[in-house]
Amino acid sequence: MFPAISIERFAELLGADIRLRGTGASVQAVVSDSRQALWIQPTAFLALQTQSGDGHQYALHAAQQGAVALVVAQNGTFDLPPELPGECSVLVVDDPWAALRRLAAHHRREMNGTLIAITGSNGKTTVKEYLYHLLGDARIARSPKSFNSQLGVPLSLLSAPVDAPGMILEVGVGASGDMALMAPWVRPNVGIFTHLGDAHAAGFSSGAQKAIEKAQLFTGADWVVVPAAESEIAAAISVPTRSWSWNTSLDADLMFRWEAGVLRWTDQSGEISGEASCPALSAVEAHNVASVLTCIFYLGWPWNPEGLSDVRSAGLRMERLPGVSGWTLLNDAYTSDLDALGWALESL
Template identity: 30%
Template sequence: MRPITLQQLRQAVGGKPLCVLPEDASTVDAVCTDSRMMQKRSVFIALRGERFDAHEHLLQAVNGGAVALVVERVPEGVVVPAEVYVLQVADTYAAMGKLAKFVRLQMKSKVIAVAGSNGKTGTKLLIHAALCGRLRGSISPKSFNNNVGVPLTIFPADPAQDYLVLEVGTNHHGEIAPLAEMSQPDIAVITNAGAEHLEGLDDIRGVRLENAAITQGMGPKGLLIVNGDDAELVAAVSHYQGKRLTFGFGDHNDLFAADVQCDDTGVRFMLNGNREVFVPLLGRHTAANALAAIAVGRRLGLPEEAIFEGLRHATGPDMRLQLKAVHDIHILNDAYNANPNSMRAALETVATLNVGRRRIAVLGDMRELGRSSERYHKEIGELAGSGIVDWLACVGEQSKLMAEAAVASGMSPAAVVHYDTAEQAAADLPNHVQSGDLVLIKASRGIRLEKVAQAIEAFRCQVNVRAAV
């Protein structure tokens, strides 16, 4: 970010100064929220959570380089040095958002915001892949997509770079609008709207309306790129006065993927029926995500060949459909998160892969589905039991419904097992994996199925070492 003065800091966040502005005040060059990772000439924003309170570490932040503090309070007995500027605000999270908007408005970069139920991180990476060969830019790390992650992506961005790609997420009503207002996107992508976070968003209509709120930060000169295969999602953004572009698999879209072919090397498809595109990531949904990236690249004026070349070298996010050969088996690790749409996509991807003598699915609970949880777990169990996999392991309380539905769909009870926890699965499952198997691992993040992947890898290593001896 560009250095800002302490006067500009107060202008951005508001609040009440608890001290006189230092005469020799330096500029603020960085924003920090972790007192253990301070930078010189930074402002420290003291956040509070359920299990932490950064107000208890103000002096550590000062010793680490803070020249200003944004706080809700100064703890009793803490004496802040006179040369440090202190601003008291009612809500430090809100203050951080205000400062992020101030910093964003100093940027020359085109800001691209990616929202949607599934594929946000993958689409963000595809956009970056499409652009980075010709343009200079940055993206949010990992899944920094909430009221902390979005500001922490904006603050360190080079204001002179060509683009910044943000990820914008939600699990309750009213979360996306302030993120959109903060980030002021020039381009926004809505990947899709599916059954996710229904405890906070009520139903699919609520999901659509919440994701449509990304337009609240966009001006009439922006571009909204929306999945046109969902007519109700398109209707939810019909109020946007700027340019809209649709993408998807239907040929009614502005950009559509035809003749989609998936295998263990990636996805090939025909763009609008006349130009082949290859992306080295797994799953049919990758084609749709790539269409959004192509739309962004075109908007930023890149030649088609540069966009396609970038996509040919794209990389995917960790623990999202990552296919890995582990000695004599393959593991398809998709353990980062799960909802019904992404679970279906993972199972459909397994069906397209030309690896594995036997297909095993290790599926865990899909969380935050509210009153619809039973329905969706049963639907996934029915799909798994329809012949896609040969052996099914279910992990977690709700996944019992998956196991029951799979058996009801015709899967042999001997080919279905249930575990209460990932620890139980990690202790027993490796014994059931055989040489040549393909193992899919998929669940909501809280189930921690990566423990199962690690246990299977370790066990296969031992098996192969013993075989070699």
Template identity: 25%
Template sequence: MMIRTFGEVAAMVSGTVRNGDESLVIRGVSKDTRTIGAGNLYIPIIGERFDGHDYAKEAFRLGATATLWQQDRGEPPEGVPAIVVDDALSALQRLAARYREQLPVKIVGVTGSNGKTTTKDMIAAVLAVKYNVRKTEGNLNGDIGLPLMILQMDEGTELAVLEMGMRGFGEIELLTRIAKPEAAVITMIGEAHLERLGSRTGIARAKLEILAGLKEGGLFAYNGDEPLLESLLSQASKPESIIGVRFGSGADNDLWPSHVSVEADGAAFTLNGAKKPEFRIPLPGRHNAVNAMAAVAVGRHFGLSDEEIASGLGAMKPTGMRIERMRGATGLTVLNDAYNASPASTLASLELLKELIGFGRKIVVLGDMLELGDEEERFHRNIGSALSPDQFDYVYAFGPLSRHTADEAMPSFPQGRVRWFDNKEEMVRDIASVARSQDIVLVKGSRGMRLEEAVQRLVDVQL
């Protein structure tokens, strides 16, 4: 964590000291009284329905040493060491940017419409073979979360792998200029955030903002299967010199997975048509083998051998609810992919389920895909049209938008094999009435649908 004096922090954020000795030592930061630690600098973030300044006294009662204080919120509490700033959030971001400049750490930035968390996990696992590594925790990938992640690093952190999320233009540029990465990765361009960015071209432009903060001569590993990235690259703000590595599913890329074999608990592959070495990841699906190519590119950039990269990939621990294999009480296999969903990621998960062998019937549970803008009905119907009774035995759709998925799929399936629900408990009971111990169930939906609740019930239920 950041350890600096009160006076040093004030200088880093261009703030004015009130009520405190400048030699006072600050150890770490927190924006939440529920996580405040002894010696922390309290960051009073202002939201739509809350004002962190209202909790400053509580933060000090719980051990905070000092606080930022936004100047339009009046005077800070009497006797409380405070640094008065123009804007609390901007000051947090300045603090993180200055601290990052003072650290010897090298940073890898990862963004993309899908797969960025899994790719982040793979890259971190690879780099950890040789370096002291930190990676983004939970959803700390935005304009508050990324600065907090940087401020959690200590002086001994050698490499950090940071997710960069966004909802609109300019957000990734802000994050990359704070982080100043030595390597940048774009996993893919999908349809999430269409309601804000208007088109896939807009999404690609927003993701390419990651290059604005990339250091001179840095690595740019990007999905070569996506022509939009190639076509827009010349227009992106970027250093004069970058090392470009295209990865993807086909042999026209610099890195591509070959001899891919997929099972329910992982995938194995080689590189670029070679027979050896073989790489294994504890994640099923060809799309995850493609994302592993980004980890190979980053590992090589930072001096790891292919054997070291293979070791790291094999030891990675995926973040939960990303195609997490779970075994039910009676042997039913559940693939929990309920963390998020988009048209591209849903099709990839369906493709995975098609490839798996050794199970009885294949049951698909699909929740709404959110944040798709005006074309949300078309995207849900497209998923329905991709479902075939030759490949899936039952389809369960949950949520108002998934009604379109069910309507599109229903004519192709035998009667009763496609079912739509607006009640999660009723859906789980229905699945339990048809599922057998040797079957496999894929659960996929946007985070807002909370389908992990259905997953847990399916794991616990006695068939």
């Protein structure tokens, strides 16, 4: 939800023509699913066209559910029905997807806090949740669930209060060209590049191309956290953006060691150092924790070391559930690539 915008200003931000002006005065939220509760706050429905469906087919239903505005395409399949509720305005744009990005870009310009963007082949959602958990500040906004797609990123950004001291935003890409549609308006202050793996490999000609595509997100950022062991990631980060590297065995800007239930860290100069109790973690869990702590230390923000004791419970991944006959069920339904399967098996 964002600050209330008049229908006229909303249309201006979208680059829309007002085809029909209803009685609704303002908009505070946008959705693309007509099944959502549209009456809680003044909500606009975006008729998005995807490979699996056409939102114009659900526009009337959205209006009947309480939408105060319908955003439809000039060449779309929506005709003004006589039964359209009187409160609902109809706004016409060339491309509803581009209109959504324009609205998100406006909201990003209004935001005052630090935007931390996370990308990578794996670990985006877990790193986001770990970071939020260890910061322990309810004022920090974050992407819901794993909203990191061309739709999820702008909707996540629009959900953040403009006065939030910070936001943690995960950003994913599936093919070459995807990041170019988002990076110019996401404009993160800092970021985390989690890992480069096989997820969405079919959309790229090589691992290096995928790294370069994802790294576009950090163009203009102050710095980005990278794993020192993955040289393709560091090579993809464009100057003047600074890379802060971490590792557990090789030289890096920040080094981590897990020993007998204690996590220790130190940087090259010794200015950043410390230790905290931490349970034994799998390799992928340790990878994610190291990425998060590197980000926190270079931000210089306060954090809760005691949160390491239950950091596993914060992630939406690798959920351990008791099964029958002493079996353990590992719920990792948020992903389906082979890297993640290997890490899941290793953690058991």
